Amino acid sequence: MSSNPYGLPIQTSLQELRQSIHADSNKAMVKLSAIIPGIQLDIKYAGTANIFYEQLYARPHAYVRLPVAKALAAVQQELREMGLALKIYDAYRPYSVTCRMFERLPDTIYMGLPRTGSKHNRGIALDLTLINLKTGKELEMPTPFDALVYASHPNFQQLPEQVIRNRETLKSIMQKHGFEVDPVEWWHYNYSAGKNYELMDIDPDLFEQLR
């Protein structure tokens, strides 16, 4: 495995990933739309309408590790009974994109650091929100995605009651299925059992070849 300037081990080839999947099938990278048919994707970094004003992905994609995908499928199932569904803003993110983001916005509170890598780079983090199943509209949340303000903190309370309820609905159902909310971003969830997953800097277009 190659390592970055900080000595961090990073998988950079499909071959390395394939080998680790052979050793542990949970490391498989799963396309969310394959395991959760009809899931709404709004991959912000595949366009320029994001805080970087830059298209960071060649095309929209949403991959996570196998157990993360299964847990998210259970979340979606339970939401359906409540007339709700998930909308995904981001999932797996190549390590080089995290570095590019930090270059553009060297913020040590909100940004994934090149020194440690982001859990997005490990395929165990998701940025998401809730939508109304019937209308397809997003539920009102404290801030837009990627707003780097106090109101984005999941414990921020100076909000309309309904907004707090929406945020708590998302949080409680995600927690129930093994996800933890980020301390400063209400939309970011880490899969809590996601230990020992390598950082990757692999083009997600290549993941199709894993099957």
Ligand SMILES: [Zn+2]
């Ligand atoms: Zn995130």
